[in-house]
Amino acid sequence: MNRSHIARTAAGVVGGLVLVGVGGAAIAEEVGADGVDVNVTIEEQAAGALSLSVAAESETLTEVEGASADYREFTGALPDVTVADTRAEVPDGVFWYVTGQASDFVGADGQAPITPDHLGWTPALVTEGNGEVSPGDEVSTSLDESTNPSTPNNVGLSGEELLQMALDSSEATAANGEWTANADLTLKTPNDVEAGSYTSTVTLSLFEDTY
Template sequence: MRRRATALKAALLLLCGLAAPAHAAGAVVLSQGHTDAIDIRYTNGALQLRVNDDTVSPAVSRAVEDVTFQVLPGARTEVPGLDAFAFLGAPGTPIWMLPQVQDPALLWPGWNTTALASGTFRDDSIRLSLVGVDGPGAVTVFDTSSLGAPSVRFRTADGLPDHLDVPVHTHAHASWVFGATGHYTLTWRADAVLTDGTAVSTGPIDYRFLVGDARSLAVTGLAESYPAGQTVTLQAVQTPQGPSTDYRWYSRRPGTDAFTELPGETGAAYRFTATRALGNTEYQVRLADGTTSAPVTLHVTDDQGSGGTQKSVTASIDATAGALVISVLPADRAVVLPPAALSPAGDRWETGGALRPVTVTDTRAGTPGWSVSGQVSGGFRTADGASFGGEHLGWTPSLTSQGAQQGAVAGPVASGLASGALLASAPAGAGRGTAKLDAQLRLSVPTETAAGTYTGTLTLTAI
């Protein structure tokens, strides 16, 4: 018996950790190792500030807005009782310092002009300026000579802006000192004059610093509303990402005074089905150290959504012999992955999530069996044309349920879907009935992948 194939297309909207605004959950936090925090570049006639992240191998050039620099609690020290360091405050005053000489336990930031060519700028020099600081304490950047004498380069206590003329081919480090814990924004700019007299400037660029172990926690992934029956996926996001992954999820129904812990929910993601009874319920997540997110509120519409209807995509083989049907609910035809995070090795952006249910119903009399496969043949693309291939999206298939007489089995783990992979199959004689399929998706792309929101099409084919 000849069987016809049917293809169902579902758009997967991927919200990568690289996507703007990059200072959200997807931001990179640098807390240990060498980095050229102020990496000055001149590309296509434009002066730029970048971050050369040497904490990973190979080193990665990052956009400034993608980075938070963390001054760990171990940087705490006190102002020495020496007259030469009186510019830091009274002796014994606590300060948090990233020293000029590298301490492997701390971040080692510096500035760099080694990528600039001689003969491009007047006097072969760039003016680096600290033009503003917003934070809970004073900020000072100083270096010391070989004899230990300090030279202040930038200091908020006596007013800004402060300037430093930096020759090309310079790679320098200094001591960065912060007067209190908390969040800081340091605004830098670089200016120069080309040899033909043209002035070029980066304009003001904001750098984010976190001093100490302050941490925020947020819940992301909640849509404006859900039709009843749709799967809701909430994601806990730490900024910056800390070592604790011991989450606790809580909910508060309308009319109740307190949040109640949801038993057994200890992961970074909490998934559940929206029902009308859950409408206007608040959710929040907490860490074991007491850090608590702001609550988010679930809004649920009628079962059919806002005037919408459910529709199956069906492949018929014969009017008298039943049909093979593959379908998804309308609300499940778009999959939004949580913001990507840096891998433990620091060399990949990674995220994952559920494919959401795919239903296969076989009512054919001949019970010929069936298979369902998926392919991302066109890759993923942003609105401005950045892209990566479907080989970066893989899955781990699973069977959610199947009929009593079915013998369907999930397909193998696939590291990439560019050339297609099996989601599930049922052998001849054991396919008749209804099976629900799912998969855990895994996206992994190199760190040099351009920031953006990437959209791709996954084609599911049942034969």
């Protein structure tokens, strides 16, 4: 072996030692430590509920000019009414429905009240569905002719259905979600009704019942 070969080999070894030395210089010495607690509170998962909400608290009816020579007519719209079912399990043999019942229209200046049979509505679905819910029937006022002689439907809002579950409970479990309906409102009064402001409350109630 000649000396030049030995020299090249030594240089290679020295070069290798230099690389190892650079790696060793990057190792830090730990001089202290502390910890951070990570906390979480996991609440019990809600069982869900059947609930009702209304999009607005009031509506003002406006008069339809020249609607009829026999009465005065005022129209408006019931705000959107939504039923939500977030339950994971629905009891067997139950269904739900929403009704609306109007109180007297009370005059702000002591006028004689307008009874709720003078207020009717035409319910309609807002959200599209697959037949799991259906709107209630049109309800006419007492100043209209009934379209059902055997069971008069010109009774006004005395507790009439706005929206109802159309499935039995086993099917309703798969249809859980939200359903929205509203209704066109119509108030008809005699021509000699006293002038002034009147206020009525339409109470919307959600019921769950058994078959």
